[in-house]
Amino acid sequence: MADLVRRHYDAVYRFCARRVGAEAAKDVVQETFLAAQAALHKFRGDSSFEVWLFGIAHNQCRRVLRRSVRARTCSSAWRDCPDGGEASWIDRHVLLEALRGLSSEHTEVVLLHEVEGLTYEEAARVLGIPAGTVKSRLHQAFQKLQRALRAKGVVR
Amino acid sequence: MSVRENLKAYLDRELSEQEASAVRAALEGDPSLRRELEEMESIGEEVRRLAADPQPVGLEATLENLNRSARRGAWWPRWAVATACIAVVGFGLLRLLGSRPAGLETVAVASKEGSASFDAPGTALAESVRLRGSEGAAPALASSDLPEEALGARRIVRTADIRLKVSDAAEALRSADNLARALGGYVAASGLSRPTELAPPIGSATLRVPTARFDEAMARLRAMGEVLTENSTADDVTLEHADVAARLKVMRAEEQQYVALLGEARTIGQVLQVRERLNQVRQEIESRDARRRTLERQSALATISATFEQRARVGGAPTGAGWAGEAWANAVNGLGATMRWLGSAAIFVLVYAPLWLPALLLAAYLRRRLM
Numbered sequence: 364m365a366d367l368v369r370r371h372y373d374a375v376y377r378f379c380a381r382r383v384g385a386e387a388a389k390d391v392v393q394e395t396f397l398a399a400q401a402a403l404h405k406f407r408g409d410s411s412f413e414v415w416l417f418g419i420a421h422n423q424c425r426r427v428l429r430r431s432v433r434a435r436t437c438s439s440a441w442r443d444c445p446d447g448g449e450a451s452w453i454d455r456h457v458l459l460e461a462l463r464g465l466s467s468e469h470t471e472v473v474l475l476h477e478v479e480g481l482t483y484e485e486a487a488r489v490l491g492i493p494a495g496t497v498k499s500r501l502h503q504a505f506q507k508l509q510r511a512l513r514a515k516g517v518v519r
Numbered sequence: 520m521s522v523r524e525n526l527k528a529y530l531d532r533e534l535s536e537q538e539a540s541a542v543r544a545a546l547e548g549d550p551s552l553r554r555e556l557e558e559m560e561s562i563g564e565e566v567r568r569l570a571a572d573p574q575p576v577g578l579e580a581t582l583e584n585l586n587r588s589a590r591r592g593a594w595w596p597r598w599a600v601a602t603a604c605i606a607v608v609g610f611g612l613l614r615l616l617g618s619r620p621a622g623l624e625t626v627a628v629a630s631k632e633g634s635a636s637f638d639a640p641g642t643a644l645a646e647s648v649r650l651r652g653s654e655g656a657a658p659a660l661a662s663s664d665l666p667e668e669a670l671g672a673r674r675i676v677r678t679a680d681i682r683l684k685v686s687d688a689a690e691a692l693r694s695a696d697n698l699a700r701a702l703g704g705y706v707a708a709s710g711l712s713r714p715t716e717l718a719p720p721i722g723s724a725t726l727r728v729p730t731a732r733f734d735e736a737m738a739r740l741r742a743m744g745e746v747l748t749e750n751s752t753a754d755d756v757t758l759e760h761a762d763v764a765a766r767l768k769v770m771r772a773e774e775q776q777y778v779a780l781l782g783e784a785r786t787i788g789q790v791l792q793v794r795e796r797l798n799q800v801r802q803e804i805e806s807r808d809a810r811r812r813t814l815e816r817q818s819a820l821a822t823i824s825a826t827f828e829q830r831a832r833v834g835g836a837p838t839g840a841g842w843a844g845e846a847w848a849n850a851v852n853g854l855g856a857t858m859r860w861l862g863s864a865a866i867f868v869l870v871y872a873p874l875w876l877p878a879l880l881l882a883a884y885l886r887r888r889l890m
Binding site: 364369372376380385389393397401439441453455459473474477478498505 | 528531558559561563565569570577578584586787788
């Protein structure tokens with residue numbers, strides 16, 4: 364189990380920290396691995412081990428967010444302020460604002476697919492929803508982002 | 520789904536080949552769609568750049584906690600098993616010290632053990648009494664190895680089925696009710712039915728009588744008519760009852776230990792683990808307690824299912840029981856039933872005349888006009 368933890372700790376930590384914040388993430392990750400250790404016999408290999416862990420972590424995060432009085436969206440998902448980086452024709456401040464305005468359902472799929480790099484099928488497994496729903500939510504999320512950027516005139 | 524709705528999935532290579540070629544074709548002919556695709560791609564890149572990149576901390580603490588949890592996982596079931604073993608041995612010693620050392624009576628149910636069958640004139644009458652070992656009791660725990668007091672009172676679950684031919688089924692049911700009351704029991708269920716309109720009524724009753732008076736009850740039932748079939752069983756559940764009671768005691772002790780352990784739990788993981796075990800033990804206690812109560816209830820009162828079949832009879836039929844008499848009675852009853860059915864049909868036809876008579880007259884009138 365220690366090897367598995369070492370191999371997947373960083374990914375699971377980032378997954379949790381983007382959802383519940385760095386402070387709460389330490390406990391949530393610990394609970395995730397404890398739950399995974401107890402349920403290891405239930406892992407049937409239908410998906411990758413990391414996707415299975417993300418599924419457990421997702422439930423743990425939801426539990427913490429339910430208890431939390433703070434906003435129930437993934438408030439720690441995005442950087443506080445955009446760094447310089449390459450020159451882009453997209454105004455990152457506007458995009459950041461639009462990303463923060465997304466609902467938790469839309470933020471979840473954007474994080475899982477765009478940031479964690481999961482396929483639609485894998486994201487669906489983590490969230491416990493059909494892959495078609497992931498597809499439509501992702502489409503809606505990008506439409507919203509596009510609309511927000513257009514409204515500010517930062518997209519051609 | 521429209522092409523536009525599939526644009527994001529196309530970008531992510533999540534479309535089937537057929538859907539992807541539809542999007543490709545649309546992109547070739549629609550510059551605004553191409554622009555939208557490029558925008559989406561750029562937004563995707565920017566989203567990845569804007570994602571928070573928290574630096575992982577706490578790996579060592581997590582590993583340590585997992586180790587501790589694994590050790591505890593290996594330790595406390597052993598501790599629970601040891602406690603349970605001590606409790607079992609202690610309980611057994613206490614019971615043995617308090618009981619008689621010798622003069623053990625082995626389990627046997629009188630001389631009715633075995634089976635017997637014989638034919639009564641005209642009907643097959645079979646009686647079988649068998650003694651079964653209690654299910655679920657430890658196989659090594661032979662009844663002759665345990666003192667009587669260790670087992671508690673002997674517990675036998677007796678059940679019987681008896682089918683009798685009587686002159687009056689309703690009267691027989693009343694007699695069965697009186698019989699059960701007289702013996703200190705009761706009738707749990709009774710009913711009178713007629714399989715077909717022609718057949719004589721059949722009464723059935725389930726009697727619950729004290730096990731000690733089971734034989735007396737059977738003898739008095741047999742005297743009520745002509746016995747057609749009779750079956751009885753005697754199940755010795757003494758061992759199972761003793762086993763269930765002993766296990767219950769051990770599990771209650773185990774439950775107390777888990778409750779104490781719950782108070783000492785420090786992390787959520789520990790609380791959850793102990794609570795899970797506690798719930799399992801409590802469920803086990805409930806189910807065994809229910810089984811114990813069932814065994815006590817079943818062994819206190821014997822269950823007799825009696826069926827009373829009434830002989831066919833009719834006024835004026837030749838007297839003297841026999842096949843010809845019954846056939847005569849059935850035939851006369853059948854004729855009566857058929858006549859009653861025809862009479863009912865005629866009444867229905869008459870009552871519904873306001874509906875069918877005008878329709879018939881109208882049909883006759885139209886037929887005359889058209890022909």
